[in-house]
Amino acid sequence: MIGKGLIQRCTQMVRATAFIALGLTMMPADVAAAHFVAFSGSYALPGSLAKGTVVARRFYTPEQLCGEAQCRLFQFKLITMGAVDITSGTTVSTRLSGLSMQVFVNGKPQTLIDKWKDAPIEFSTLVEVQLVKDPYVEISSSTAKELTHVWFFTKTMKDNTEIVNYFRLGDSTLTKIEGxxxxxxxxxxxxxxxxxxxxxxxxxxxxxxxxxxxxxxxxxxxxxxxxxxxxxxxxxxxxxxxxxxxxxxxxxxxxxxxxxxxxxxxxxxxxxxxxxxxxxxxxxxxxxxxxxxxxxxxxxxxxxxxxxxxxxxx
Known part of the structure; x- marks a missing residue:
């Protein structure tokens, strides 16, 4: 005789959807640039959200970032709301209070790359941009206007062409929900x-x-x-x-x-x-x-x- 059982347990996580847009900005003839609005729209999140929880994520192909199947990331910066570079760590706070952005390259959270001192990073897999619960700031209802938070500068493998990419938080609102x-x-x-x-x-x-x-x-x-x-x-x-x-x-x-x-x-x-x-x-x-x-x-x-x-x- 065969016996019984199915056990259900509960954990919690938070995710969110967002929209992506691509625009072009005038640059010198030998430098291309792309502005990616990684996250925008309306978010409603619990105030008890655990730090590091991924709220939304976006993925970008090497073709989008350098026009080839493999790219070299030669400069990377996270930029605060006050236009200050983050020199350590992997997250940068946004104007959506309690939410930060971070970027994963080759499956690892990316830190500062100084093009004058650091070796470039080659990648052929998707680059992931995340909107996450900030480790230090609490969730609160807030609004955000479009603002660049990430410099992601690549070079092609074939002819060393520089591609200037920016990841932005677009116009957004965040509503804190109790419970x-x-x-x-x-x-x-x-x-x-x-x-x-x-x-x-x-x-x-x-x-x-x-x-x-x-x-x-x-x-x-x-x-x-x-x-x-x-x-x-x-x-x-x-x-x-x-x-x-x-x-x-x-x-x-x-x-x-x-x-x-x-x-x-x-x-x-x-x-x-x-x-x-x-x-x-x-x-x-x-x-x-x-x-x-x-x-x-x-x-x-x-x-x-x-x-x-x-x-x-x-």
Missing amino acids: TCSVPNQTVELPSTFGRKLGGIGSTAGVRDFNIKINGCPKGYNRVGYTLEPMGGVVDTPGVLPLATDSTAKGVKIRLTGRDGLAAKFGTSIKVDDYDKATGGSYMIPMQASYIQTDAAVTPGTVKGAISLRLDYQ
């Missing part, structure tokens, strides 16, 4: 079943309906989303949870789907469609759990899996 939604810990018990009810790899049995509960959302957010993350291992099949270490059954796991029968999406923020910005409230996300046969042979025992749920706000 966040909550998700209670929840255990879902699947009905016991017999291995013979499973008809081969991919077959399912023991379906149980349940709801993910999202409670007490305050009003004011532009969007509330949730992300499901499997716990305890690598997902081999969409919607299928890794076996918890204290499971005793073999050849069978737990599968999560929506009520439409489609496999649950892991690692992707999903909008809570019923969230009402004007009123807030509590919501339920209908789901299903079942056993799924994953190997040719099934050994009876207990089957356990777990997911964490991360909330995100805009």
Whole structure:
């Protein structure tokens, strides 16, 4: 006989969307320049946002930054609101109170590069620009006019052409929201079943309906989303949870789907469609759990899996 269980836990994170625009500025004939508005628009965030939390991110290809598949970053500066260069660290505060910008090159947060002293950095992967919770400044309602915060000067690999790139925070507003939604810990018990009810790899049995509960959302957010993350291992099949270490059954796991029968999406923020910005409230996300046969042979025992749920706000 096959046993039971699905455990849900909750953590929180914040993300946000933004818009990107590209403009050109007149420069000498041998120097090109691009002004990237990395972030703009309206943000609504909880005042309790943890430092370093990524609110929004934008990605730029080497082709956008130097016109080739590989570039050399030869000068890099973070510039404060008072036009002062940041000489150490990886973040720079913006006029959206409590939010900073930082840039990742080759997967690492970028620090100052002095073109007269430092060797250039070659990169062929995406450059990521992040809007993050400032480590020192608290979130507060604020507005920001367009302002350059990052100098990102590249050279081509072929003919050493200089490309002058600027990353800007565009016209934006930030609204501080008091409070966040909550998700209670929840255990879902699947009905016991017999291995013979499973008809081969991919077959399912023991379906149980349940709801993910999202409670007490305050009003004011532009969007509330949730992300499901499997716990305890690598997902081999969409919607299928890794076996918890204290499971005793073999050849069978737990599968999560929506009520439409489609496999649950892991690692992707999903909008809570019923969230009402004007009123807030509590919501339920209908789901299903079942056993799924994953190997040719099934050994009876207990089957356990777990997911964490991360909330995100805009």
